[in-house]
Amino acid sequence: MTGAVVQEEGGLRAVDLVRVLPGPVPTVLVDGVSLTIRPGSLAAITGPSGSGKSSLLYLLGLLDRPTSGDVLVDGAPTAGLDSATRDRLRLERFGFVFQFHFLLPEFSVLDNVLVPMRELGALSGTAMRSRALEILDSLDMAEQADKLPAQLSGGQRQRTAVARALANDPPFILADEPTGALDTRNAAAVFEILHGLARAGRTVAVVTHDAGLAATAPQRFHLVDGRLVAIPTAA
């Protein structure tokens, strides 16, 4: 584990995060995790299947509420926030990329990228379109703007999902196995895009199974049974 807890106010910080799924036999998904992802850094979260990587990412992205502990977003606690405020915070400050692109199939590439912007409603229609095309251009997707998701390759769909995550210019990008459904070449390309976002000053957290890609991350966290452990050395 190279991601030490630091005392910076910025970035994304987990403090004693615990997530237990209630039920006849409660399931502990995340067990007392504390970590800090530095601003402008890319953090890889690794671990075996069922180790709680995705659960941790959802807690960090305010998609889920911890059973105990807190997530500090740029130093501000979030545990006490109501659902509406968490929704708004997610819309303004977080961008998500999932293993499956989850693009709206009836919307064009451009319209999919516009979805978060239209929901936020901070820009005029023209400004939104201009910004969306700019993002798509930066991801080499401008020529596909009018196509439907069904007309794209897997790599292009995932790049569209990245473009949608960037729509509201969020400081935090959280990606859950973004390369899991891609071939090696496309996976490397998407990971390079995420590196580029971190270099541009965004805080990026990526859950991945791919040790090779994870090794390129400046910060790495390894989970086993919901707990942070030392990163195993290669055999």
Add this chain to the structure above:
Amino acid sequence: MVPLPVSIAIAHLRARRRQSAVSILGVALGVGFFIAISGMMHGFQQYFLVQIVESTPHVLITDEYRAPPAQPLEVLEPHAALDLRRVVARDPVRGIANAQAILDALEAMPGLEAAPALRGQGLLRRAGRDYGVTVLGIRPEREARATQLAGEMVAGRLDALDAAPDGVILGSGLAAKMAIGMGDSVLLASPTGGTARLRVVGLFKTGIETLDTGQIYVQLAKQQAVQGRPRVINEIRIRLAEVARSIPVADALERRFGYKAAPWEETNSRVLSVFRLQNVIIYMTTGAILVVAGFGIFNIISTVVLEKARDIAILRSVGMPPATVTRIFIVEGLVVGLVGMLVGWVVAVGIAEALRMIPAPGSTDPTQTLRVDTSPLSFAIAGGIALATSVLAAWLPASRAARIDPLTIIRGAV
């Protein structure tokens, strides 16, 4: 730019063109039939009411009282604890007392025409057969001003009765039943034993079966003689310039003269209550079509919610609040309802036009077709019900969509 929920809702509906079209068609047929059928019923009722209003007095003063007159002892001792039983009333002379004074007073009132009449029962005898009828003794020149009888004559003229003391005017239905025509003679007998031989000087037709087959008109003096009640009238038939004022005018006349004054709504209250019941049945039946259309909308939106769980999950994950998710599917219902309503209005116009080409059943005039009264109000009511049903039908699946946990969908994605 179109609001995001509207864009998504329209995209969902366009992606399921056939299902959306069927739902829209359901609403359109509901709206169309609601307007056309209620229009046909309203048209029939209006036609019938016009016939009633045209053929009967707007206000009818009769020689009756709404409550029996107070006993002298009650008048003398209004606060006494009295218990009067088995009071035998003096047999009054039936008829409107001071009738001429009342008629003169009515004559002086603006916007009102009054005609005296003596109503009684009688038997018309012809070729050995008796026909029970209501006999009205009238003054033709007054009757012409107070009712539409002159306009309802299909043979002869009303004023012919003036010149013929032994004349009688029959309903066309009764004449057909008795197989008699103009110039024929009949024998009239009253329950008091009076008889008169009468000659047919006119035939009328109101369109109301009971009048056309059961009512006859003779001169007032003739009726008084046959009934054995000289100089008596028991009805004052009043026509108003403003028929809508029949109830307040009747109230005022009853208060002033003491006799029962019934507006036409009271005289025909049974018919009006049948119409009310008829309306309830029609609205319930045609409204049921819209409710069934609502089930169609519920079905399509429930399907969309199930199919679109992933889309809902991603929208929730980017920060779309549950209320906005609900709005997407409510808008879908609303769009189906709105388009269905507009198409339904066109369907209604088409059905109404088709109905107007159907000959009116029972009419002797072959050019007379069904009357269909489609008012803007009926379009508005049908449209309102369609929109309300659509929104209600969309509400349940929409609120279920808002409750979808995005994590469950994202975690379960394969």
